[in-house]
Amino acid sequence: MSWLLQLYETYEANQAAIGKVEKKFNGQEYALLPIGHTTQNAHIEVQITEDGNFHSATVLTKQEMSTLIPTTEDSASRSGSANYPYPLHDKLSYVAGDYGQFGRNNKKLEHHTKYIEQLRLWASSPHGINKVKSMYHYLQKGQLIADLVAHDILYVNDDGRLITKWEKRHESLASIRPAIFSIVAGDQEDAFVRFNVYSPTEHLTEVWNDKQMYDSYIGFYSDQLSEQDICYVTGNTQPGTVKHANKIRHAADKAKLISANDSSGFTYRGRFDIANEAASIGYDVSQKAHNALKWLINRQAKVVDERVFLVWGNEQLDLPDMMDDFFSLDPTAVLEEGVAVHTYEELAQEVAKAMSGYRNSLSAMQQRLEHTPINIMVLDSATTGRMAVIYYRNMDKELYLQRLEQWHTTCTWLHRYRKNEQGEFVRFFGAPATKDIAFAAYGPRADDKLVKGLMERMLTCMIDSSQQTIPRDIVQSAVQRASNPVAMERWEWEKTLSIACALVNKQEGMNVALDKENVDRNYLFGRLLAVADVLERNALGGEQRATNAIRYMNAFVRHPARTWSTIQQSLQPYQARLGTKATYWNKIIDEIGAKMPVEQFNNQPLTSLYLLGFYSQRHELYQGGAKAAAAIEEETEI
Incomplete structure (x- = not known):
């Protein structure tokens, strides 16, 4: 349970980041989620007035789809036709009271009844704020699909039912193909709707970005959790859960780290009577730990073929990553052309200088804590529903930095395959990145399974022992490829050669400078x-x-x-x-x-x-x- 505790403490130490939207290099948005919330791709946004009337609606673009929504334990894990509605934003069959008039699937007719009752309880509770009440007042009228059809968001056939697929015969309804048929993977009934509140007098914060909305739902849902149990992670007595979060690596990820389904998978039968006897984890702890993990993966993890490599500290999130080469740790340590290469003593000074930045940034924390732990975790899933922690280490920060220094001063050579900000190739002296080692050993078109397997094996060489040697088969593969330059382009061979030399040098302990x-x-x-x-x-x-x-x-x-x-x-x-x-x-x-x-x-x-x-x-x-x-x-x- 140590990794769960570390993630829980990371969440507690980064409360200021909750709900703050950040962007990855590819423009994808992510945030540290509040407890009781998850992310979902919405297709339609409906604006509702403060007095509970329909105002407008739009079909969202791919860049606008990601939405932070409240969720229950059941809805977060729902699959197939299970009737577990989300508390506010959801698919048409749940949020539209007139689905029976426009929809085609009779099995979904009961969805709205359960949804609207759940929303009524929230709106009428002491935690129900005005925005929740405005949306409830509109949705309980049961006219959502009719309004969306009237405003050319959804389209119906001559029989008054929602069109399942846009065809040429429907061109009389619209001159061009409506946006909803391009943005929804299935038919219109699968559209996910999010709601917002519109005010003509002031600019209101979007519902999915509003901290008051987060707090309102958290307070309401916490009141629904009554059964107390001992949490194995913290040792405290609090409401427990056996339904833990999915969507850990990305929005479509169904794999769970913790799961109990004795009725089908026989996870604990024969050893325990009920799931809580095997592992009792508090709802609050589970939510915070999983949300922290999702946030860290989006923020700083390396992902290769769904395998996640993650390094973080509870209070200092950004740490030097052992998977990177020395150029990534210190881009300023570039050798000018014609300048002699480093000796080991000079290289050790350069590496120590780069590491000192990470040490010094923790000086204030070190006054509060005798030891500052860091965490190294590797995650992967063998099936679509189960994920495992295949590698985990919790170690003192100083020991981690020592191991990092040892790696970057022993597995080192002169390289010239990285580019600076001007796009020019530069020379740097240090250890190569583990992903580059994989490509040097197996080629640039190596299977992702080979690459992630090598990266995991290299991780143990770097972290578990500073004296551990690199596996012989990896070194031999890199040397054999470097010895066959005619099979590669010149640039690829030069890169493979310098990386192979770094691996050999880890075993031999020599300088780049010629030893006459x-x-x-x-x-x-x-x-x-x-x-x-x-x-x-x-x-x-x-x-x-x-x-x-x-x-x-x-x-x-x-x-x-x-x-x-x-x-x-x-x-x-x-x-x-x-x-x-x-x-x-x-x-x-x-x-x-x-x-x-x-x-x-x-x-x-x-x-x-x-x-x-x-x-x-x-x-x-x-x-x-x-x-x-x-x-x-x-x-x-x-």
Whole structure:
């Protein structure tokens, strides 16, 4: 129950955000919901005057549809033909008293009776404010569909019944296809209606954004909850519930984290007599915890194929996410072209500087709390109705930041695949994002199931132990793809190469800066391949075709000595083309070859360490090779 308690405390700590509409990057709206409320996509908005008369109605656009509505435990979980009306906004069969005159489904004739009685109780209760009474006075007249037909919102056939599908023969009713047939997925009877109150003298807050309306319904519904029980989450005695929220990841999500349906799924039979004996959770706690989770997912979670990866703190919501690369944590830590790469000491300082912002922002909180916990949660569902917490950790903030620092200073390499605000590629030094690691290991068209599985496995490497190694199969997959550049576009291979180097570096613990003292056979072979690549690239000039070193890279890994002989023979025309300019690269080839013992120059397959030698040597040559080659050419001419 610890995750439920943490979510409950998050809700309590963010009371000021309740009902405040925020927007995601795609324009979708979301908010921290009040208890007893949920979201629903409405199709029609009806304006009612303060004295309870019809004023106007409009068909909503997709951008306007999302609506915060009050709900009961039963209506929040209703399915099929179950007669559980929402307290205010609902489908036509519930809110329209004249549905029997215009509708076609006799099974829905009882919907309005239960709906209007529920609304009457709310309006007549001590919590019933004027807006609720205005809407009740209008709806109890039973003329909603007639008014919507009269104002060209809904359309009927010659028999006076609602049209199920717009056809050419209906063009006499309207010159163009009415908006209602485009916005509702089914027929007109499935339209969801929301209500608002209109005043000619003042601008009233929309019903679905009005805090007084929230408080009015919460007060009314709380009075209906009478049965007290011990809440297993807080330990307090309060009204309990066995019907918990759905729509956790999005509005169409039917999966629940907590469910008890012994009559069909045999969830607790054989162990307990009733559901509350298995897990007794207070209604207030359940509502607040689930609403906090929905809000956090919309606000800051990463979602891959319905799997949710979420990191948050109860009072400090925004925390550095382990799923991100270092560029996301600190976009200012960009390396200028020509500047030497970081040593480990310099990188550690940069990471510590980025983390200090998160530490310092909690200084006031640390005065109140000895320990500031943060939460890491992964959610997923195997079926449409059930969801599980497949990973959860609650840990001290300082320990989390330490693990994050450890990750970004060990699984690190020089990358150039991120863009700045101007759309330019920039160099940054740090750990790659887990999603990029997945694409490096499995390719950009990898199945979402593979991607989310890898992200979960990487999470345990980063959080559960700072010394835990990356699974070998992930490293091998990335190295194999990086060793086959001809199968990818140039940009994709460069990105895969640097990420693979970061993964290998996590195991080997080396610098990007070239280690000229390293005499490991694999490292030396990687250096040889890099020199061959740069030499031929300089000879090709403006030609964009792949060098022989790149073309033979995959074979070179499997049979290095034999393939190097082929590559060196292929270099001869380019060495001749460069003339004295090739002296610089030829000297490096000789120096590297002299360091390798004769018995190690064989066809034993190379390990992943060769990639580090290849990348570091190539980077060294591109950083200072042109100037050195020019200097050697001048000396030769003299």
